[in-house]
Amino acid sequence: MRFRSKVGAKVAATSVAALAVTAFGGVGMVASASAAVPSHGHGRSDHVLLISVDGMHQSDLNWYVANHPASTLAKLTHDGSQYTNASTSNPSDSDPGGTALMTGGNPKTTGVFYDVEYSHTVDEAGAACTPGQPATGGDVIYDSPDDALAQVPDFTNPSNGAFPSFDENGSIYPGGVDTNPAAIMNLKFDPKTSLNPATFPVDPKTCKPITPWDYLGDNTIFQVIHNAGLRTAWSDKHEVYASFNGPGSNGQSIDDLFSPEIDSQAVMPNGVPYPQDDDWAHIDAATKQYDGYKVQAVLNEINGLDHSGKTKAGTPAIFGMNFQAVSVAEKIKSTPTTLIGPDANGNYTTSAPQAGGYQWANGQLVPGPVLSSALQRSRLC
Template sequence: MHRHRTTAMTLAAAVAVSLGAATAATAQASPNHPTGHKQRHVLLVSVDGMHQSDLDWYVAHHPSSTLAKLAHTGLQYTHAATSNPSDSDPGGTALMTGGNPRTTGVYYDVEYSHKTDEPGAACTPGQPATGGDVVYDSPDDALANVPDLINPTNGTFPSFDENGSVYANGVDKNPAAIMRLQNNASSFNSKTFPVDPATCKSITPWDYLGDNTIFKVIHRAGLRTAWSDKHAVYMSFNGPGSNGKSIDDYFGPEIDSQAVEPNGVPYPQDDDWAHIDAATKQYDGYKVNAVLNEINGRDHTGKTTVGTPAIFGMNFQALSVAQKSRSTSTTLIKHADGTYTTSAPQAGGYQWAGGKLVPGPVVSSALDYVNTQLGRMASRVHQDGLASSTTIIVTAKHGQSPQDPNKLTTVPDGPIVDAVNAAWHKTHPSNAKLIVAGTNDDLWQSYLSDNSAAADEFVKGYLWDHTAQGYDVNKKPVTVQHSGLAQVWAGAGAAKFFGVAVDNGHYPDVFGKVQEGIVYGGPTKLAEHGGMNAGDRHVLMLVSGAGVRSGVESAPVETTQVAPTVLALLGLQPTKLTAVQTEGTRVLPGITARSAR
């Protein structure tokens, strides 16, 4: 009903109008917020995997939805691109720093560095780095060995609460109790962290970053900060030199833990929260509750009154899981006796209908879920008298590729790596493992034990000349040229691509863009993220709230621009971010900075 309105209105006010409530233009202070509407707040939400095309489709088919109101009453950036690579870690870090991997040093959540030593390796302070894995992921959890609750012989999961502080021995019989989780350094097993060869000490996730973050700048300004995400390791967003204390209230229940229904019974699919979409929605719901509590002026537990943060928010996983799953359940059904079942599995990903590529039933359901939760947040902002002082930013850390299932080709990357190593070993008998690390979701990254120019060019040439075997969307064998790659950079060429010095040490020695539709791995997924095709990087970007005009910006923007924009909206100087100084990252166009302090 606001499609023809041209004056600016906050999202919270628009939602309130749709509910029959008065507008929030003259919202008064709530008892839970001592400084009331005079405070400045930014609610930042990452809907992981959400493309601009998803937003376009949803708004067209749900014109009265929260997403539609946000698009019509705020600024919509129709050509927004993620970091490159577009994986969760570099993508999330870009939002929080304003920097790309060339300054943040974060190229993936599982990477390698020639400037560190291997975790747990013998070390003599001041000796040259030997190189080592940099894995900031769920294996870093302090308690990552909880037995499978259905069949212990199947192996283990990380604990839902990482450090075992909520559940005795990590055994989860009451998932709602996760709201008591207090993430801090005790959430980690620091022995899994890379080692600084200068000091022989483990490098914490926040100290590995090459740039400071919005949380550090905002915290130092005396304002409260909060964030909710899918792993404890995203406490890296605290930034270097923070001792992990720039985020006043971090909430990171582990998404790789075993999915447990609200009554404490494991999901019968016997999997983690990221592989059953009904479970993912339940999981996302805990982070939504954290945000609602924070809007109310309490900490994420809802128990302690602390005031609404200046910066806070969360990421949604339900859409990303829906895009990748071939088939999954969308809904958890509660029965009168207190037991639960999941709905019948439906097709994940996208499908062709009427000559158009549209969300399938699971993706559509996930979009509905995200829209509903955004509506709850916006309504709570209004109800608590914060509409005139709060700006909501909705974007995505990453997209997902391919969207068209007919373009999917899954290629096992292990045989390719083995073939490269075997070919090198023939002429270099003392080196049986040239590729020592890498991550190949829908891009190619290789780190080499010998990173000489000759070795770099050998791998590049081998990959380009190699014919690989894969599977189409119907799991039928296919052959792909160039190892599935469209372009390859190596050595100095890779350094130039990322804009770093050749001896930087953090960037992949060999880096490749895949042919559209290539996903490395077994034929279990419909899509992946991390790459550099349009599906990976072209995401939504919406900004709505106090002082933000309505309109559409078609000029290209990047998700790195969120960080300086957040500071500008809070009246802080964007140039306090080191990435802004180095990369020249600009505030999003159309956003007027408040008086800086």
């Protein structure tokens, strides 16, 4: 489904994330919102804000609008255009879905079937290679292990293993240990140092690692806009989604890429791990906190700053973010929905776990308590 709606360049924090909705992963919903400058007239859009809600279904939207008729999403359905025959990529997940959205291509043209796939046209990462020899074939893995700083011991119980680093390339937290999650706003992407090329598949023609952006077979919307001399920005859940820069871009088509690692250990605002001791994508209360950092990045960009809110850069011509709370709420069996605190001592806790996914009500399958909370409180209201 596709929305298109014109909105003011300055909007309330509670509604900015609802300007547009896109869903990947088993859903068929695409949306865009454009901020028009009235003085130009003729429907010209100077800024386009694109927002994805991972996992949202058409039925979720219908239920939400019916139960929240005054919401921003409800207003978009009335004032915007819906394309209900749109479908997601096949196969579908965040990476092929996101790539399809950014390129307009499908896995056959982009080459991206999943974030872990096999290709007959490459050599395996780290394999011996002679330039110009036929490809031997190999795994193509563009995922969080590609981060320059990929492993951080479990804070609560190091014997449980390790998590990826929240700041991924080690630019914020010493040794990757996150004790002040709000500092993630200072994360900066560097195409030369933020990823680990040793994990990339190898081009048999040159025997050099293939960067995520050069692996794409289609160009991206960020390339088109950037090459036109306009500013671009995007916020997502993995640093390796720098692939959206597109082939031949040197990783520089997205002027402001903000991508804190969602698979890292979730910590409350005071830096203490969540009692459930898991990553940001398995505790819905934590996922909402995580999404909030990207919302703040978008708000800063709307105000003409970079994602950190510290540097004047001008509002991007195209920018946006990906939400995760709805997807987590759909998939997880039971999870807390709410972060509670701080108390007088600056401590936090979480609400009691509730059921994720869907439930039957009056003969209909509708969002359960966690999913209802995610739809209501993920800055979508």
